[in-house]
Amino acid sequence: xxxxxxxxxxxxxxxxxxxxxxxxxxxxxxxxxxxxxxxxxxxxxxxxxxxxxxxxxxxxxxxxxxxxxxxxxxxxxxxxxxxxxxxxxxxxxxxxxxxxxxxxxxxxxxxxxxxxxxxxxx
Numbered sequence: 001x002x003x004x005x006x007x008x009x010x011x012x013x014x015x016x017x018x019x020x021x022x023x024x025x026x027x028x029x030x031x032x033x034x035x036x037x038x039x040x041x042x043x044x045x046x047x048x049x050x051x052x053x054x055x056x057x058x059x060x061x062x063x064x065x066x067x068x069x070x071x072x073x074x075x076x077x078x079x080x081x082x083x084x085x086x087x088x089x090x091x092x093x094x095x096x097x098x099x100x101x102x103x104x105x106x107x108x109x110x111x112x113x114x115x116x117x118x119x120x121x122x
Contacts, residue, residue, distance in 0.1 A: 038069040043082040051082050051095030057105050058117030059090050067114065074112040 062068055068085035071092055075083030080097035094105060106116035 038066040038073070040069055041073045041076050043076045046082070048082065048095060051080075051097055053096045053099050054122040055094045055096070055100065055102075055105055056120045056122060057092040057094055057109060058119075059085065059092050059109055060115035060117060062087055062090060062114060071109060071112050071114060074108050078108065 059071055062071070062085075065087060068087040072083050072085045075081050075092065075094055081094065081100075082096075083092055083094040085092045092105075092109065094100070102119035105119050109116035
């Protein structure tokens with residue numbers, strides 16, 4: 001009887017730890033553990049000289065390279081946009097062919113599941 005109680009207690013504690021970790025990552029799965037590998041998807045037009053407008057977008061909530069790739073991919077999926085993300089600096093470097101508003105750029109970051117801060121036009 002006592003062994004059954006111990007086994008159930010261990011299972012409950014394990015479930016609580018797993019759920020807390022999942023919630024702490026914002027429900028994104030195991031991105032920091034390496035199980036969720038994200039591929040880079042660059043823009044179709046990779047010539048930076050074709051992008052006349054440059055912006056830096058402050059990003060919060062990134063914890064690994066997969067997070068950075070998700071944000072870069074979100075920008076690169078947009079027509080006329082090319083982006084790279086500096087995880088250490090917490091900044092997305094975005095180039096666009098047409099002018100973009102700060103709200104528009106911040107929305108891309110938020111829709112990817114991260115926090116968007118200041119947008120600086122370069």
